[in-house]
Amino acid sequence: MRLGIDFGTTHTVVALVDRGNYPIVSFEHGDQAIPSLIATRGNEMRFGLAAQAVAHDPDWRLLRSFKRLLNEAHPGAQVSDLLARFLAHVREQIVHHSNAGLRPKDRIEAAVSVPANASTGQRLITIDAYRRAGFDLKAVLNEPSAAGFEYAHRFRETVTAKREYVLVYDLGGGTFDASLIRMEGKSNEVITSSGVSRLGGDDFDDAIAWLVAVRGKAEVSPALLEEVRLQKESISPNTRKFVVDSVVLPIDDVYAACAGLVEQTLTAMDPAMRDPRRGDDPVPWSELAGIYVVGGASAFPPVYRRLRERFGAHRVRRSPHPFGSCAIGLAIHLDEGAGYKLTERLTRNFGVFREAEAGERISFDILVPKDTELPTQVSRRYRAAHNVGHFRFVECGRIDQGRPEGNLAAWDEVLFPFDPTLRERGDLAGVTVQRLAREGPEVEEIYRCAPDGTVEASLRVLDDGFERTVRLARR
Numbered sequence: 001m002r003l004g005i006d007f008g009t010t011h012t013v014v015a016l017v018d019r020g021n022y023p024i025v026s027f028e029h030g031d032q033a034i035p036s037l038i039a040t041r042g043n044e045m046r047f048g049l050a051a052q053a054v055a056h057d058p059d060w061r062l063l064r065s066f067k068r069l070l071n072e073a074h075p076g077a078q079v080s081d082l083l084a085r086f087l088a089h090v091r092e093q094i095v096h097h098s099n100a101g102l103r104p105k106d107r108i109e110a111a112v113s114v115p116a117n118a119s120t121g122q123r124l125i126t127i128d129a130y131r132r133a134g135f136d137l138k139a140v141l142n143e144p145s146a147a148g149f150e151y152a153h154r155f156r157e158t159v160t161a162k163r164e165y166v167l168v169y170d171l172g173g174g175t176f177d178a179s180l181i182r183m184e185g186k187s188n189e190v191i192t193s194s195g196v197s198r199l200g201g202d203d204f205d206d207a208i209a210w211l212v213a214v215r216g217k218a219e220v221s222p223a224l225l226e227e228v229r230l231q232k233e234s235i236s237p238n239t240r241k242f243v244v245d246s247v248v249l250p251i252d253d254v255y256a257a258c259a260g261l262v263e264q265t266l267t268a269m270d271p272a273m274r275d276p277r278r279g280d281d282p283v284p285w286s287e288l289a290g291i292y293v294v295g296g297a298s299a300f301p302p303v304y305r306r307l308r309e310r311f312g313a314h315r316v317r318r319s320p321h322p323f324g325s326c327a328i329g330l331a332i333h334l335d336e337g338a339g340y341k342l343t344e345r346l347t348r349n350f351g352v353f354r355e356a357e358a359g360e361r362i363s364f365d366i367l368v369p370k371d372t373e374l375p376t377q378v379s380r381r382y383r384a385a386h387n388v389g390h391f392r393f394v395e396c397g398r399i400d401q402g403r404p405e406g407n408l409a410a411w412d413e414v415l416f417p418f419d420p421t422l423r424e425r426g427d428l429a430g431v432t433v434q435r436l437a438r439e440g441p442e443v444e445e446i447y448r449c450a451p452d453g454t455v456e457a458s459l460r461v462l463d464d465g466f467e468r469t470v471r472l473a474r475r
């Protein structure tokens with residue numbers, strides 16, 4: 001059985017490959033999603049709906065939005081175990097408590113997604129956790145790329161030779177991503193992505209809860225946030241008043257409290273309107289077949305309204321399944337019969353800090369720039385000048401005046417012995433970095449970027465083949 005699984009900040013959604021159709025899987029009570037929740041009490045753990053059921057029980061501790069923790073986590077971190085256990089719960093629900101029609105022994109081939117600007121760390125944790133949970137992992141896509149397939153499947157006729165770009169606007173519970181995709185025949189090529197890793201419906205809840213607390217002279221509490229979220233989700237374009245407990249707010253005040261967040265998403269879209277093959281000029285909006293609005297938080301009326309105001313009503317399309325379009329797109333991707341092809345790109349810059357001017361200054365070199373087509377391999381050779389190479393690899397969303405910025409993630413520091421007499425030493429950190437007296441050995445660095453967006457670095461002395469390959473080191 002083949003499935004697309006979208007582990008989201010607030011919901012996890014699953015879609016099936018079923019003879020050219022991609023239905024969303026229903027669980028108990030007909031729910032089309034599993035809440036991404038974990039509850040703990042001592043050593044006990046509950047997941048999904050069972051965790052939601054004890055949300056108000058003071059004996060239980062509820063962990064919400066734990067996907068947000070992955071962004072900065074290391075593969076060895078505790079949150080990777082939590083994710084693996086949560087995904088094992090998802091698997092169990094699919095097998096025993098859903099309408100997917102699986103038998104317990106059936107293999108589950110899965111395509112899964114990560115936020116476009118996820119770091120190598122987040123990607124590795126995610127891959128690892130799905131495998132540990134018993135899924136046969138076939139593909140890892142960026143969330144907006146997956147939504148792009150759903151667009152291609154549903155609105156193919158809007159894409160023409162003169163309008164071949166689609167901009168996916170994905171506002172979920174915890175992340176905002178925008179990706180520009182070029183569609184030609186059945187091939188989808190991701191051109192560039194940009195986004196904000198901590199911006200989503202959760203932040204609307206925070207902003208509204210603050211407003212309610214100030215007006216009602218109360219405190220922001222988990223219970224208030226929950227109430228605000230429920231009320232927010234029941235707003236329709238005709239709603240005039242927002243009522244929580246005894247506090248009544250004009251709806252425009254609620255929208256005003258969130259206006260800054262909505263504007264942030266518009267600002268973050270601009271960098272995505274670029275196709276490097278056309279030079280520095282932005283892609284003209286007239287060449288856009290559509291802006292595809294997906295993600296649950298895009299149902300918040302000011303979001304859609306603001307997008308239509310800015311880009312024109314005819315071009316802004318909402319997915320009929322805003323919360324499920326990513327899972328559906330993943331299922332389409334897995335369906336060989338559908339015949340779609342995808343070209344992904346590296347969504348972040350990968351680079352290294354190094355000492356320059358004999359240790360006087362630290363400079364940053366980009367090794368693999370953002371938007372490089374995947375998979376790719378980059379290498380460089382030089383003669384070592386020092387006894388020990390000190391590499392501090394960094395990933396980031398953008399470069400500002402030579403400095404890495406934007407959702408920066410650092411790998412563990414890597415020390416490499418250029419001086420052969422140091423190879424047996426375990427504690428290179430204790431060695432003083434010195435210039436070599438004679439010309440050092442010739443060294444080659446190779447950086448491999450896999451189709452799933454992870455990066456691996458190999459350092460090798462060419463004279464005798466001594467080599468070390470590093471992924472994110474495990475702590």
Ligand SMILES: Nc1ncnc2c1ncn2[C@@H]1O[C@H](COP(=O)(O)OP(=O)(O)OP(=O)(O)O)[C@@H](O)[C@H]1O
Pocket residue numbers: 007008009010011012067171172173174175176200201202229232233234235294295296297298299300301322323
């Ligand atoms: N009708 C609605 N009106 C406003 N907001 C809504 C509505 N329905 C859902 N939301 C909000 O959408 C968010 C969840 O969206 P979605 O399910 O797409 O996110 P996710 O996939 O879990 O998160 P992410 O993709 O960021 O990891 C929540 O903040 C929720 O409150």
Ligand SMILES: [Mg+2]
Pocket residue numbers: 006007008009143172173295326
């Ligand atoms: Mg999502």
